Amino acid sequence: MRPATVWIIFRKELLEALRDRRTIFMMIGLPILLYPLLMIGMSRLQEGQEAAQTARASRVAVWGELPAELEARLLKPGKMELLGWKGAPQGIRDGLKASRLDAPPTPPFDYDADDRPAKPPKLPDADWARAAQKAVLEREADAVVILWPRFEERMKGGDKAVASILYDSVRAESRKARDRVSDQLRLYRMDLQRERERQRGLPAGFALGVEIQSNNVASEQRKSGLLVGMLLPYMLILFSAMSGFYAAIDMTAGEKERGTMQTLLCAPVEALEIIGGKFLAVWSIAMIATVVNLLSLAMTFTRLKLLPGMEVSAPPSSYLVAFLMLIPISLMVNAVFLAVGAFAKDFKDGQNFLTPILMSLLAPLTVTMTPGIELNGYLAFVPVVNIALLIKGVFLGEWAADMLFLVLLSSLCYASIALVFAAHVFERNPVLLGGKEALSSVFDFSRRPGSRPTPGVSLLVFAAVLVLAFYGSLSLARFGLPVMLAVTQYGFFLAPVVLVIYLKGYDFTDTLNLRGLSWRGAAASVLIGVSAWTVAGGLLVRLLPPPESLQKAMERLLMLDDKPAPLWEAWLLVAITPALCEESLFRGLIMSGFRRLGKWPAILATGLLFGLAHASIYRLLPTLALGVVFGYTVWKTRSIVAGMICHALNNGLMATLARSKDLIEQMGLSGQKYVPWAIIAGGAVVLAAGLWLLKREGEDQAPTTA
Amino acid sequence: MTPILQAEGLSRHFGAVRAAEEVSLTVRAGEVVGLLGPNGAGKTTILRMIAGILAPDAGRVLIDGIDIAAEPLAAKEKIGFHSGDTQLYQRLNAREALEYFGRLYGVEERRLKRRIDELIAQLEMESFAGRPCGTLSSGQKQRANIARAFLHEPDLLILDEPTNALDVVSGQFIVEAIRREKAEGRAVLFSTHIMGEAEYLCDRIALLHEGKLVDQGTLAELLERSGCANLTDAFLKAIGVRRNGESA
Numbered sequence: 001m002r003p004a005t006v007w008i009i010f011r012k013e014l015l016e017a018l019r020d021r022r023t024i025f026m027m028i029g030l031p032i033l034l035y036p037l038l039m040i041g042m043s044r045l046q047e048g049q050e051a052a053q054t055a056r057a058s059r060v061a062v063w064g065e066l067p068a069e070l071e072a073r074l075l076k077p078g079k080m081e082l083l084g085w086k087g088a089p090q091g092i093r094d095g096l097k098a099s100r101l102d103a104p105p106t107p108p109f110d111y112d113a114d115d116r117p118a119k120p121p122k123l124p125d126a127d128w129a130r131a132a133q134k135a136v137l138e139r140e141a142d143a144v145v146i147l148w149p150r151f152e153e154r155m156k157g158g159d160k161a162v163a164s165i166l167y168d169s170v171r172a173e174s175r176k177a178r179d180r181v182s183d184q185l186r187l188y189r190m191d192l193q194r195e196r197e198r199q200r201g202l203p204a205g206f207a208l209g210v211e212i213q214s215n216n217v218a219s220e221q222r223k224s225g226l227l228v229g230m231l232l233p234y235m236l237i238l239f240s241a242m243s244g245f246y247a248a249i250d251m252t253a254g255e256k257e258r259g260t261m262q263t264l265l266c267a268p269v270e271a272l273e274i275i276g277g278k279f280l281a282v283w284s285i286a287m288i289a290t291v292v293n294l295l296s297l298a299m300t301f302t303r304l305k306l307l308p309g310m311e312v313s314a315p316p317s318s319y320l321v322a323f324l325m326l327i328p329i330s331l332m333v334n335a336v337f338l339a340v341g342a343f344a345k346d347f348k349d350g351q352n353f354l355t356p357i358l359m360s361l362l363a364p365l366t367v368t369m370t371p372g373i374e375l376n377g378y379l380a381f382v383p384v385v386n387i388a389l390l391i392k393g394v395f396l397g398e399w400a401a402d403m404l405f406l407v408l409l410s411s412l413c414y415a416s417i418a419l420v421f422a423a424h425v426f427e428r429n430p431v432l433l434g435g436k437e438a439l440s441s442v443f444d445f446s447r448r449p450g451s452r453p454t455p456g457v458s459l460l461v462f463a464a465v466l467v468l469a470f471y472g473s474l475s476l477a478r479f480g481l482p483v484m485l486a487v488t489q490y491g492f493f494l495a496p497v498v499l500v501i502y503l504k505g506y507d508f509t510d511t512l513n514l515r516g517l518s519w520r521g522a523a524a525s526v527l528i529g530v531s532a533w534t535v536a537g538g539l540l541v542r543l544l545p546p547p548e549s550l551q552k553a554m555e556r557l558l559m560l561d562d563k564p565a566p567l568w569e570a571w572l573l574v575a576i577t578p579a580l581c582e583e584s585l586f587r588g589l590i591m592s593g594f595r596r597l598g599k600w601p602a603i604l605a606t607g608l609l610f611g612l613a614h615a616s617i618y619r620l621l622p623t624l625a626l627g628v629v630f631g632y633t634v635w636k637t638r639s640i641v642a643g644m645i646c647h648a649l650n651n652g653l654m655a656t657l658a659r660s661k662d663l664i665e666q667m668g669l670s671g672q673k674y675v676p677w678a679i680i681a682g683g684a685v686v687l688a689a690g691l692w693l694l695k696r697e698g699e700d701q702a703p704t705t706a
Numbered sequence: 707m708t709p710i711l712q713a714e715g716l717s718r719h720f721g722a723v724r725a726a727e728e729v730s731l732t733v734r735a736g737e738v739v740g741l742l743g744p745n746g747a748g749k750t751t752i753l754r755m756i757a758g759i760l761a762p763d764a765g766r767v768l769i770d771g772i773d774i775a776a777e778p779l780a781a782k783e784k785i786g787f788h789s790g791d792t793q794l795y796q797r798l799n800a801r802e803a804l805e806y807f808g809r810l811y812g813v814e815e816r817r818l819k820r821r822i823d824e825l826i827a828q829l830e831m832e833s834f835a836g837r838p839c840g841t842l843s844s845g846q847k848q849r850a851n852i853a854r855a856f857l858h859e860p861d862l863l864i865l866d867e868p869t870n871a872l873d874v875v876s877g878q879f880i881v882e883a884i885r886r887e888k889a890e891g892r893a894v895l896f897s898t899h900i901m902g903e904a905e906y907l908c909d910r911i912a913l914l915h916e917g918k919l920v921d922q923g924t925l926a927e928l929l930e931r932s933g934c935a936n937l938t939d940a941f942l943k944a945i946g947v948r949r950n951g952e953s954a
Binding site: 009019020260263265267 | 779780793809812854
């Protein structure tokens, strides 16, 4: 793939897209207009509704004898019109007046923390209830209050008087009427309690018993953050995807429809260059739209009171992290759009194909609105959901760097899978020409003996293995660390490597670098294996010191659980097993795929993936450095055995140190937060000697181009 | 002299449909070869395979000795392909579209600008070169498209019915442009069903029917072999159809 050609295609695609009014509208016009209009409109409407409700007097029918004092209280605020017996059938009137009707039994005590019924009681199956329901639903009154027989008498006699309020929760006026009546009745009850206590010479609060005071510790920012966190991921992801949606259809199905795809295919450009240029253009459009959406939303939120007394004041860093999180999801969604869009014959077809994908984003996005769902280890690897929850967490001020890293990592995995799929589709010209055999040819993963892995295969295997290993190790945690380590390494790292090489028909020897090692190569590997940690662990850890929790987790890993396992077991599971399995995966299959990019790009890309696979931002730099050194060792020696020796010695040394207090003291590591400079310097000398030996280890491998 | 185009035994099936069957063709520098066939004879499939945008089921294509399957980019650089399915971008103007393709073909910037000016003058595109391609008439689009195929001065021009649906004046522009390219030593392979065009332009003519080459040679050779007085009769005879439309 030639970057210059990708750049030419990208520039043209972007220029053409920016001349399309539909794309411009979706990218800039819609977010600028939509949010302020929507929010201001909703806010004004809500304010207007509230003002209208407050100004309007509630029309309340009162069935039963209303004590004068209560009547005065209900009428005092001037917001209630009492309609007397309105809507009450004669039978009910007579029954209440003649005390033939009894109050319904008190429902079982089941109130929530705010003293509201946890479950709304069912409407009793009685004539009076049906009559009141009819009166409210037919809007004869906003609410019906039934004062049960001998209400005043019971009240005055120190007994319990019962009042029922029947209202329609769907109708705002009815809810308002209920609130007003209920407020006055509660105040009336409070005064009555005080009066009874006074009359009987009881201390104030006797009847109340316990007063519960509940205080919300959430700041205004946190409360508003919850609201923003619920809305923002939904809107941002959806609108950012929508802007890529039109651009992706235009650049695939639209091109086919306009007959320009064939013009491009007869030019001397590779399919990957075409997808690369188009993808960059679609992605740029989506990212521009994301920035505009984010700015527009931020401006709208900060200028607007969403709820009375609540102002949104998220710090700019929250919006920045939200933007960061939208990068991988945008990569993934737009790659899928392009890949699927390539199957469509025309624009309409493209819309039909991509709309279900766009809609499928909506379901996972609703998690942000579901109470109780928070980002955790499992959800960090669920696409879309992880990003939505993390953005919500950011606006609530609840996020950790490690979780952010994990979400970014998993999202990049899914984005890689989507991108490799898109490239795979574009490599099949019949698909782009609209041939009938299109779909079957895309899913043709048949064995091709003699072929070699590609960078796409490397990315795909890495992404799939990482997701598999992550969920696999989580589900195996209950079996203990040794079982988890062994199954993860052999089952989720080594087995997929062997399977992919076999299924694709690659050559095992060439792909895995299964070759012997010269004495110089072996010596170099030993020197590197015993010293690389001093530089990687000693130097790079200082740049981003790990938190104590991670240090403890690492110690537990090296000890193979809370109680130290025998040293041989630790060497077997923590040193030799990862050396076999991880080296086969990274310096074997993955680096083989990157080989055609050249020596250093292959070593660095493999090292980066190796670092990312350790799933912690604090371990990224040290493991990346180790990965690069191991990669260089394998490249120079052309033998995976060299990488295995380095890896086993490095890990084995760590496991040994973790067990031996004497050794730690002898090395002067006891009580040290970091590896002392003297050890780093000594290690660097040994490492340099190992690298010097490697430099003399024959010619570099010629990168393959096949 | 090595032929610029050497197509050997090209076959392509689409399900049960045999679009091309064992087709072999050669075109030399400075030679115009016409591919004559009725609609559905497989002309476009054969030209697409030669241009490297459709892989054949069997056979191979060498462009100036380069196997297009093995080295597609190197081979495609030597080809200028035009067909009814190769349109230009509606939201780019003709000059921008030419610049874009010139860059993709690796034409150096200064040479590209000079070449675009030259083609705009040759094909009389001055009045519409700055207008978006989506607003051009069929004839104008065709000229811009031909300019795109000629732009990188390819060794081999493949033109699929280049005068199709054009008025006489626009068609004549294209025909003259092909003659100029031939005069400059380029190999031209073009398909048509207009006999007059084939007679006027072609050094050799290949007659295609139901995916198979039924005859090929110079006009004189075809007439002599068929015993007919004109190309139309020779063509109809070759594909087994009488003048009144019945099968022979």
